[in-house]
Amino acid sequence: MIRFLIKGLLRDRQRSLLPLLVVSIGVMLTVFMHAWVTGVLGDGIEFKARFETGHVNVTTRAYAENAGQIPIDLSLEGAGEMLEILHSEYPDMTWVERTRFGGLIDVPDESGETLSQGPVTGIAIELLNENSHEKERMNLTDALVRGHFPDEPGEILISDNLFEKLGISLGQEVTLITTSMYGSMVFHNFRISGTLSFGMGALDKGTVIMDLEDARLALDMQDATAEILGFFASEYFEPETAKAMCQAFNEKYSYPEDKFSPLMQNMRSYPQIANLIDYAGLMTFIISAIFILVMSIVLWNTGLISGLRRYGEMGVRLAIGESKGHVYRSLISESVAIGLAGSVAGTLAGLLCAYILQEKGLHFDVNMDTAAVMMPSTLRAHITPVTYCIGFIPGLLSTVLGTMLSGIGIYKRKTAELFKELE
Amino acid sequence: MKAKLTSLLLLFPLVCSSQTPDGKEILKRMDANLTSDSRVFTSKMIIHGRRSSRTVESKTWSIGDRKAFTEYLSPPREAGTKMLKLEDALWIYSPSTDRTIQIAGHMLKQSIMGSDLSYEDMMEDPTLADQYEATVTGTEEVNGRPCWVLQLKAVKEDVTYASRKVWVDRERYIPLREELYAKSGTLLKKTELFDVKRIDGRWFPGKIVFKDMLKQGDGTEFIIESIEFNADIPEHLFTKAALR
Known part of the structure; x- marks a missing residue:
């Protein structure tokens, strides 16, 4: 029929x-x-996930409470060990370490005196690791305006607006003034390898992107990281899976009485993102x-x-x-x-x-x-x-x-x- | 009648000492203890952070309240860092970058080496009598010592703390406790002074505990290991060239 x-x-x-x-x-x-x-x-x-929160992230409990202030003094110690745990327990996820911090870029004149200064937000990512996909994840390749990506330690990228405002030239050495993980003011010299333009005021105002190991050296953060971000293989947020993951992880590794114990949160934990x-x-x-x-x-x-x-x-x-x-x-x-x-x-x-x-x-x-x-x-x-x-x-x-x-x-x-x- | 007069005469000194002195007078006597024409001291700063404590050692040379030079001696990461204060300007030299950078503006509010002290505290004029109007509000005991309680109100606009509450030792004229307030009335810092010793005819604390009330942590102990008042200090130390 x-x-x-x-x-x-x-x-x-x-x-x-x-x-x-x-x-x-x-x-x-x-x-x-x-x-x-x-x-x-x-x-x-x-x-937002790719730049800031990840689909899930692991920080200390104290850091999570004050995340808006990017308090690097509350960073997670023993980051290497924590990464191993995350890789073995959630092998399908991509885990990356990130550290954000605030500071000042000081540009010297010929005699080494301060020529200009500007506030910056630093983002430390795995920039020199060839196996890392952070550049693609944060769409940095498209954002590059001048120069090149850092190919050796001590090189950083700076937002193009700030580059022009401070009168910096490519390859010039500038001093980053910031606060170490232990709260002391620290100074570290970096060479500008390139500039970035994201096309949005929030990032173009004053962003510095550097390799994670450079940041660790400058901020006195040996084997520490502010955050470990986790991304799903699908590259899209999966709310139910993320919720279950966080619950299981926190039951096993997080202790409410210890503010420096790790805490896993998903994107929905942030009220604005929810x-x-x-x-x-x-x-x-x-x-x-x-x-x-x-x-x-x-x-x-x-x-x-x-x-x-x-x-x-x-x-x-x-x-x-x-x-x-x-x-x-x-x-x-x-x-x-x-x-x-x-x-x-x-x-x-x-x-x-x-x-x-x-x-x-x-x-x-x-x-x-x-x-x-x-x-x-x-x-x-x-x-x-x-x-x-x-x-x-x-x-x-x-x-x-x-x-x-x-x-x-x-x-x-x-x-x-x-x-x-x-x- | 004669006996009454005699006893009054005998009690006169006691009556006088129990009288409350003028706030300004207390401040002046306090300043006389704490300030000097010049001094050289080595100190140890034990910073009790949120997760651990660390010790920073330094040596400071100062002339009055206008010139000061500090060199950090340890830990290795901080060793060789030098600070120069000249009048209202402050420079810091970091050996790792070989740069001398002027600390100005909001950077002055940053903590010194992660302690509960800010660069602004360092820049502050220690002579309180010139900057504050003092009122004695009562008496209290601090660490077993009788104290005058002084309420200080700034008479100048550009002071770091708009008001202070100070507990001053009634016999030694040295502050034993201090609370520092912002213009809004918010308590910003607390200090406590211990181990008060007689050095070169003046009373001076051996240990000061600072607590930044806006910062988590258990405060910073500032221990003076050695101090020399009115020492001869070469003038070239207070130049930017001496920083490198």
């Missing part, structure tokens, strides 16, 4: 091609739109729901029209003795076949478009110099498990419902009227 119906659909292109095309296009748009909205709204959160995640989730739901509703109405109509268009055919079939129920069922079966084929084709096409945008992204060269919050300049789509099946709601359900509705008419028709129509 099904083979017979499919043969009919294939041979009568008028009956199948147009509905199939409409369903496919509708489903493709739905799938792509869902991935795009999820990606764009999620990118702001992922950017609000952002909730907002993004809600917006994704609302935008997707509106789009699905619109597409459902369109595809419902497709089903409805394709049923109504075939009233003549129904009449003949009833006249030659086919039962009303059989005609109705065959109509629905055909609709299921078209809806299914259209949904599969549309989902594949939508996924392909979304995949391209997920990998390549859309770069927006928007000036965000006054922006206080960090936002990415490249927006990407994000394919989630929902993306694979969301197209079937308008593609299959709406088409079949439309057909079912139009097919009800078959039962209301009288045989006498049918003959009259045929004449």
Whole structure:
């Protein structure tokens, strides 16, 4: 029976091609739109994770309490051992050490006297480790304006704005004045290897990026790190997994009475980020729901029209003795076949478009110099498990419902009227 | 009548000593103990941080309250760091960078070597009588010693602490406890002085415990290991060239 119906659909292109095309296009748009909205709204959160919090992070309890002040005196000691534990217990995650600190950059004149000074926020990452993906994770390659990345200890990157403001030249030695892990004022000389521009005021105002080992030397932080950030292999925050991970880790390694014991937190532990995640989730739901509703109405109509268009055919079939129920069922079966084929084709096409945008992204060269919050300049789509099946709601359900509705008419028709129509 | 008069005359000195002296007078006598034309001292600073304690040793040469030169002797990471104070300016030399940097602006609020003392504290004029108006508010006992309780209010705008509460030893005129307040009334620092000794005709503390109330940790012990008052100090020590 099904083979017979499919043969009919294939041979009568008028009956199948147009509905199939409409369903496919509708489903493709739905799938792509869902991935795009999820990606764009999620990118702001992922950017925050990549730059600041990680999907999960491990700090001391005391550091977590005062995280806003970036208190490096509360850093985690025995960082190497902690990293080993994290790598062995959560091998699927990527773990990186990071240290952020505040300080001043002092630029000397020819006689070594202070020429200019400016406040900076230092970010120490694994910059000289070839196996580290920190440069890519923080999108530093695209942000490089002049010079090159540090390729030996003692070299740092500085934000381009500050570079110009302080009148520094590439390769010049400057002094970092900051506070060590033990609270004393420390001085350390660094050579400027390159400059960065992130396109947003919050970072461009005064950021210094240096290798973690250099920071350890300057800040007197041997085998210590301010934070260990963890990233999921999917590169997207997984709230439930993160929550379970934190609970298990803290039960095993964190002691409330010891403020220097490690504490694992996930992104949602930060109230501002939790609000952002909730907002993004809600917006994704609302935008997707509106789009699905619109597409459902369109595809419902497709089903409805394709049923109504075939009233003549129904009449003949009833006249030659086919039962009303059989005609109705065959109509629905055909609709299921078209809806299914259209949904599969549309989902594949939508996924392909979304995949391209997920990998390549859309770069927006928007000036965000006054922006206080960090936002990415490249927006990407994000394919989630929902993306694979969301197209079937308008593609299959709406088409079949439309057909079912139009097919009800078959039962209301009288045989006498049918003959009259045929004449 | 004669007997009454005799007993009054005998009690007169006691009556006089129990009288509350003027706040200004107490400050002057206190300053006389604590300030000198010049001095050279070696000290040990035990900094009790949030997770561990560490000791920093230094030697300081100073002339009045206007010139001071400090060289840090240990631990190795700090050894060779030198500080020069000339009037209202402060420079620090770090041997690891071979740079002499002027400490100014908000950097003055930074802690010295992670202690509970700030560079601003170091820059402060120690002569309290010139900067504060003192009122004696009562008497209390500190570490078993009877003290005058003085409320100090700044008469100048540019002082680090707008008001102070000082417990001054009634016999030795040396502060035994001090509370330092901001203009808003927030308690910023507490100090306690111990081991008061007679050195060269003046009373001087052997140990001062500083506690920055805005900082976690158990305070900083400042122990004076040796001190020489009115010593001859070569003038060239108070030049930027001496820092390197």
